[in-house]
Every structure is written in structure tokens, then in C-alpha cells.
Amino acid sequence: MRFEVLILGSSSATPIYGRHPTAQLININEQLYLLDCGEGTQVQLIKYGIRSNRIKHIFISHLHGDHYLGLIGLISSMHLVGRKEELHIYGPPALQEIIDLHFLHSQTVLRYPLLFHPTQDQTGESILENEHILVSSFPLDHRIACTGFRFDEKKRMPTIDRTKTEAIGIPTAYLPLIKRGNDYTASDGTVYRWQELTLPPPIPRSYAYCSDTVMTERYLPFIQGVDLLYHEATFLHDMLNRAVETFHTTARQAGQIATKVQARKLLIGHYSARYKDLKPLLEESKSIFPNTDLALEGNWYNV
Amino acid sequence: MRFEVLILGSSSATPIYGRHPTAQLININEQLYLLDCGEGTQVQLIKYGIRSNRIKHIFISHLHGDHYLGLIGLISSMHLVGRKEELHIYGPPALQEIIDLHFLHSQTVLRYPLLFHPTQDQTGESILENEHILVSSFPLDHRIACTGFRFDEKKRMPTIDRTKTEAIGIPTAYLPLIKRGNDYTASDGTVYRWQELTLPPPIPRSYAYCSDTVMTERYLPFIQGVDLLYHEATFLHDMLNRAVETFHTTARQAGQIATKVQARKLLIGHYSARYKDLKPLLEESKSIFPNTDLALEGNWYNV
Structure with a gap:
């Protein structure tokens, strides 16, 4: 069964060096899930040949613009190309208010059902289950309410x-x-x-997505033992003070987290605009956790 | 004195064929003005080598997403790169509510003054005057409240x-x-x-911007005699019914309008996703008003 992650955006706050704000597409057995939706995500989807109407579930980690400002454009375009099928959006409660305000003023009545599922950042929680997967959200520690998401493949029959x-x-x-x-x-x-x-069936795989967070112990139980861990690594460790101040993580810390939770593989991203060359970030993380890879736009990563 | 228009986005509702939603940059004597700000405008600015912090005034015609969804990302990025200088935004009153709601939930306090100037779509109105230009807004006839903008160069001394x-x-x-x-x-x-x-001083030049509108007589007095008229031409005239239904204009009508108001030159844009090849739109408009040009992204047009 296919279980892969396509990086659509790898930049932190601002788009730069051809890098875009955060978005990732998960393909699980040809079902598509979108994780965060920074500005320009719909154009990135076109660039990589993904028909946006194949996406049924969108998960938004938090309400910083670089993680959701592409959402309204995307759901409007889905409407314009004639979508009829339900779209499920999972995110902080205020996101619904923002979406509603936009469609109120643009006087748009979507032609398809948009179902909003509010997330909370106090505890871990199952938010979606189907025949293939179980998706849960869990609290991260960022400047504003922020959740990570974990995808666990269900145990398959022999x-x-x-x-x-x-x-x-x-x-x-x-x-x-x-x-x-x-x-x-x-x-x-x-x-x-x-x-x-x-x-015996294949061992179930898992993917965890930690979008924006300072390094704490709190969320580690939720990402324990994942096969592929995506973790933000906004800065190099010589910028630790800045990382803590802005509630972000360094590449070294991302490596430490992957080690602690015994992840099989680590993918780092959400690069600060100060790093045109990403090799130092990769090397720093690898010095702690050798099986690290850079999240690069357009690349598919196997879980 | 320089008076030029850079096309940043030429597409209607959805980004397609490498075309982006509407945005234009006006350079008047090295002062930069932004007209509409579709999703991805900040990336287009980077692509064409424009430092966004040189923009002091942003004009939003209406609250359909393809005309403003890049605004919050742009003003956030201006904040992140350390802008200190005032930014003036002109647009429908609800735009302020949308901006405020975003910054409330992202818990952002901008480091520079953002001054919001509400527009109205009932009458023509002067909205900005400085040593070089006078900018006015005027009502267009769209599905929701929508204004055009006109830039008149001031009479210069001999x-x-x-x-x-x-x-x-x-x-x-x-x-x-x-x-x-x-x-x-x-x-x-x-x-x-x-x-x-x-x-004698050069004769003052003028530019009018008609973003989204059905063809009516009402706004013609406001664009009378402009040197360069940008007018949307979403459809070919065989789609007139669809144009009227969606409050848009055909290329033939754009040519008729330019003729009626005695514009010197016409620039058409806001192309529907159904036209990959734009030549038929250009030819249709030229058959009525020969001095028509296509708004093409990355091109500067002299006023």
C-alpha cells in the first residue's frame, strides 16, 4: 500500500529562494490528505500534477499565515472547478470564523459540503479513522495554539x-x-x-508531522516510535536563543527528538530565510540522528 | 517622469497555465503602488525583482479572493523583513475586519503603521493626492461591491x-x-x-484600472479620455451570456468601452481559465479598438 509524503512547501515565514510556505500532501493508498496550506499551495499542486479535488481532508496545524493563507484560495478553486464531494477541514476553531468571514463578504455559497472539525491543543485526540488509517492530533508548543498530526496505518489482515x-x-x-x-x-x-x-501482514507504518514548535517533552509521547518523523528545524543550533524566543526548533534538537522517540527516519523542514544553503542544517541534524533527510519541494518521501 | 504598469497577475478566478490571480504594480517616478493583490503576489514581486517594502499604497478593488488573498501574506512579510514605514491600504470596509481577524488569531502586532482607508462604491471619490498624482476610486458593476481606480498625473510646471x-x-x-x-x-x-x-510641460497622463465589471454606462464618465485603460476581458463575445451572468466583460466589449471613452490605449486581462491561447481575445478587442494589448505577466507597460 502506498504511503508517501510530497513536500509542497518547505520555507518558514516568508517565501524565498524558490521555497514556499508550509504544505505537504500525503498519499495513502491513493487517498490524498493535505497537511497545512501556505499561500500558493494550489499553484504547487498544479506544478506537481495533483488534481486538488482528489483531496478529501485538510489539516491545519495553527493560524500563522505561512501555514494556512492558501486555504481559502484552494477551497474557492475547488468550488470553481465544480467539486461536489465533501471536504473535511481540521484546524483551530477560529479558522472556521476566518473562512466564514471570507465567504460572507465574497458572497460565495460553496457547491460542495465543507465540514469543519475543530481541533484543540490540550491533549492528544483521534480525529479521523477510515479503513486505511487513524489520524490523531496532539499539542505542540508554539507561540499560539498549535497541533501536530500523526497518521497511523491500520493493522492489515494477513x-x-x-x-x-x-x-x-x-x-x-x-x-x-x-x-x-x-x-x-x-x-x-x-x-x-x-x-x-x-x-503475516506488513507491519503498520506511521508518519508524524510537527509543524512549528519549541522543543519540549510534552509532545514526545505522541510521536513515539514513528517510522517517518517530519519535524521543523527552522534554525541551526548557534541560533538556539532565537529558536526558543520564537518557539522554534534547531536542526540539532530535531535530531535529538528523533533519537529520543526512536523514529526510523527524520525529515526536517521549515527553513529560515537566513539559510539559502540547507546543507549545514542537514549535517547538524545528521550529527545526532544519521537517518535525516531534507524536506525538498517536489520530492516524495516513503513512510 | 516614469509612469509604468507591471502586470503581476493576469488570470481570473483560478491560477492556471502559469498565470496568476490579479495584481498590478504602478511605478510613478519611482513611487510604487499596488493594485489588487491576488494569492502569490509576494512571490511574483520577488520574481520580478521588486522589494515589497518600496510599496507605500495598496488598492483593493473588491473582496473576491482572486483580488486580495495575497494581501495578508504580503503585509506579514513586510513586517518580518523589518518594515518601519507606514503602509496605506484602500479597500472595501470589510477588508479591515478580515485583516484584523487574521492578526488577532495569529497574535501579530505589526511593527509598522498600517493605515486603512475604506472605499465606497456609490460615487467617484479622490482617495490619495501627492506631488505627482491624484488617485480616485469609482464604482464598477460587479456581483459584489467593487471599485476601479484612476491615476492622474498632476500638471507639471513648464x-x-x-x-x-x-x-x-x-x-x-x-x-x-x-x-x-x-x-x-x-x-x-x-x-x-x-x-x-x-x-511647455508634458501633458499629464492617466491610467484607469477596471478590475471586474459587467459593461454598463455608469462608470464610463470616470475613465473618460485616459491614456491607458486596463479593462478586464474575461471572455470572448460568444460567451456574452456567461459574462453578463457573472458580471464580467467580453473582449469585444472592452474594445467598445475603450472606443467610447476615447482611451489612447487599451490593456486587457483577467482571462478565463478556458483560454490557454490569448490571441483570440486580443484579436476580438483589436477588431473594435486597434490599439489593444494583452496584459502579460512580467511586462511593463508605459502609460
Whole structure:
């Protein structure tokens, strides 16, 4: 099953050096989810060949402009190209007020249902579940209310070991039952345990997204053991004071966090405009957590 | 004196084919004015080498997203790069409410004064005057309250005819007086009329901006006799019904309007996403008003 992240925006506050404000697209089994939506996200989607109407769920971490100012343009364009399907938006309660105020004054009545789900930044919370995934939000520590998001793939059923079932001659009608954990009794009375007839499913994968936060212990339990951890790394560690003052993280700290939570891989982003060259950020994080990669726009990252 | 228009965005509602939502930059004697501010305008400014902090006045025609959704990102970026100088914004009263709501929730206190000047769409009105220009707003006929803007260069003083003043031997201290219309009496009693000693100033130029409107008679008096008329031309004339229904104009109508108001030159823009190739729009307008040009992003147009 596909589980990948496309970076649409990797810049912090201002667009610069061809980098855009934060947005990421998650593809889980061809279902698309958008994480944050900085200004210009709809143009980035076009650039990377993504039809925006394939997106069904948008998650906004917080109300700093570089994380949501592309949202109204995107939902307006979805309306203009004739979307009919529901769109779910998850974000701080005030985001609904902002969206409503815009559509009040532009006198727009969307042609599709927009369902708003307010998030809160006090505790971790499951916010979406479907056949493939469970999405939860969790509190980050930023200057204003901010949540991270975690995507956990659901445990899948085992797959049938066809070589065995065919050798025994089990009719295909029984296979779904075996997948669900039922043993098979042959006509001669032999009982085959379902475990013998199946192969173990792939281990569920997980992705956590920490958009803007100062480094604290509080949110670490929520990102424990993720396969891929995206964590902001706005500054190099020589700017630690500035990072703390602005409630951001350094590349070294991102590496420390990935180590602490035993992530398999770390992706850093949200680069300050002071870094045209990103190599020093990558090297600093790698010195602590070797399996670090830079979030680069247009790249897909496997979870 | 420089009086030029840079097209930053030429698309209607949605960004497409590399075209962006509406924004234009006016350079009048190295003073910069921004007309509308669609999503991504700050990136377009960077692309064309314009430092956004040189802009002192921003005019927003109406509250459809494709004309203002880049504004909050732009004023936030001005803040982040350390702007100290006043910024004046002219637009519908509700725009202030939208700006305030954003900065309330992002908990941002701008480091520079932002002065908001509400516009109204009932009558024409002078909204800004300085040594070089007079800017006025005027009502357009769109689905929601919408104003156009007109920039009139101020009448300049005549220039001194140096060949003559030097031949007569007029001391330079007198020249500013002559420029202001005082005659000169030589020591032998000869009176030289100021008209003889000066060359006529250039004729004042004017630019009118009609962002989104259906064609009506109501706004024509306000754009009478402009040198350069920008007029939206969202559709070809075979889409007249759609144009009327959506309160927009066809390319043929734009040509008719330019003819009626005796504009010197017409610039059309705000192209519908249905036109990848813009030549048919240009040809349709030219068939009525030959001196038409397409508004193309990145091009400067002399007024």
C-alpha cells in the first residue's frame, strides 16, 4: 500500500529562494490528505500534477499565515472547478470564523459540503479513522495554539498463502474467512489453523508531522516510535536563543527528538530565510540522528 | 517622469497555465503602488525583482479572493523583513475586519503603521493626492461591491528654455520664479514674458484600472479620455451570456468601452481559465479598438 509524503512547501515565514510556505500532501493508498496550506499551495499542486479535488481532508496545524493563507484560495478553486464531494477541514476553531468571514463578504455559497472539525491543543485526540488509517492530533508548543498530526496505518489482515491453500484444495470462498482468523476443516476432518494458511501482514507504518514548535517533552509521547518523523528545524543550533524566543526548533534538537522517540527516519523542514544553503542544517541534524533527510519541494518521501 | 504598469497577475478566478490571480504594480517616478493583490503576489514581486517594502499604497478593488488573498501574506512579510514605514491600504470596509481577524488569531502586532482607508462604491471619490498624482476610486458593476481606480498625473510646471535664458543672461536664482509664471524684467527695462522663456510641460497622463465589471454606462464618465485603460476581458463575445451572468466583460466589449471613452490605449486581462491561447481575445478587442494589448505577466507597460 502506498504511503508517501510530497513536500509542497518547505520555507518558514516568508517565501524565498524558490521555497514556499508550509504544505505537504500525503498519499495513502491513493487517498490524498493535505497537511497545512501556505499561500500558493494550489499553484504547487498544479506544478506537481495533483488534481486538488482528489483531496478529501485538510489539516491545519495553527493560524500563522505561512501555514494556512492558501486555504481559502484552494477551497474557492475547488468550488470553481465544480467539486461536489465533501471536504473535511481540521484546524483551530477560529479558522472556521476566518473562512466564514471570507465567504460572507465574497458572497460565495460553496457547491460542495465543507465540514469543519475543530481541533484543540490540550491533549492528544483521534480525529479521523477510515479503513486505511487513524489520524490523531496532539499539542505542540508554539507561540499560539498549535497541533501536530500523526497518521497511523491500520493493522492489515494477513494475506493468504496461495501455495498452501491450493495444495490443500481449499475453495476460494473460504479464503476471506481464513484471512479473518477462522481455521479450515477439510472434508477428511483435518483442521488447518489459519496461521498456517496465511502470511503475516506488513507491519503498520506511521508518519508524524510537527509543524512549528519549541522543543519540549510534552509532545514526545505522541510521536513515539514513528517510522517517518517530519519535524521543523527552522534554525541551526548557534541560533538556539532565537529558536526558543520564537518557539522554534534547531536542526540539532530535531535530531535529538528523533533519537529520543526512536523514529526510523527524520525529515526536517521549515527553513529560515537566513539559510539559502540547507546543507549545514542537514549535517547538524545528521550529527545526532544519521537517518535525516531534507524536506525538498517536489520530492516524495516513503513512510 | 516614469509612469509604468507591471502586470503581476493576469488570470481570473483560478491560477492556471502559469498565470496568476490579479495584481498590478504602478511605478510613478519611482513611487510604487499596488493594485489588487491576488494569492502569490509576494512571490511574483520577488520574481520580478521588486522589494515589497518600496510599496507605500495598496488598492483593493473588491473582496473576491482572486483580488486580495495575497494581501495578508504580503503585509506579514513586510513586517518580518523589518518594515518601519507606514503602509496605506484602500479597500472595501470589510477588508479591515478580515485583516484584523487574521492578526488577532495569529497574535501579530505589526511593527509598522498600517493605515486603512475604506472605499465606497456609490460615487467617484479622490482617495490619495501627492506631488505627482491624484488617485480616485469609482464604482464598477460587479456581483459584489467593487471599485476601479484612476491615476492622474498632476500638471507639471513648464521647463526653463535654457538657450533663451542664457542668451539673455538671466541669473539662475530667477529661474524658479519664471517656472512658476513670473515675467522677467532685465536691467535695461525689457520685460520678458515667462511664456517666452519656458517650454511647455508634458501633458499629464492617466491610467484607469477596471478590475471586474459587467459593461454598463455608469462608470464610463470616470475613465473618460485616459491614456491607458486596463479593462478586464474575461471572455470572448460568444460567451456574452456567461459574462453578463457573472458580471464580467467580453473582449469585444472592452474594445467598445475603450472606443467610447476615447482611451489612447487599451490593456486587457483577467482571462478565463478556458483560454490557454490569448490571441483570440486580443484579436476580438483589436477588431473594435486597434490599439489593444494583452496584459502579460512580467511586462511593463508605459502609460
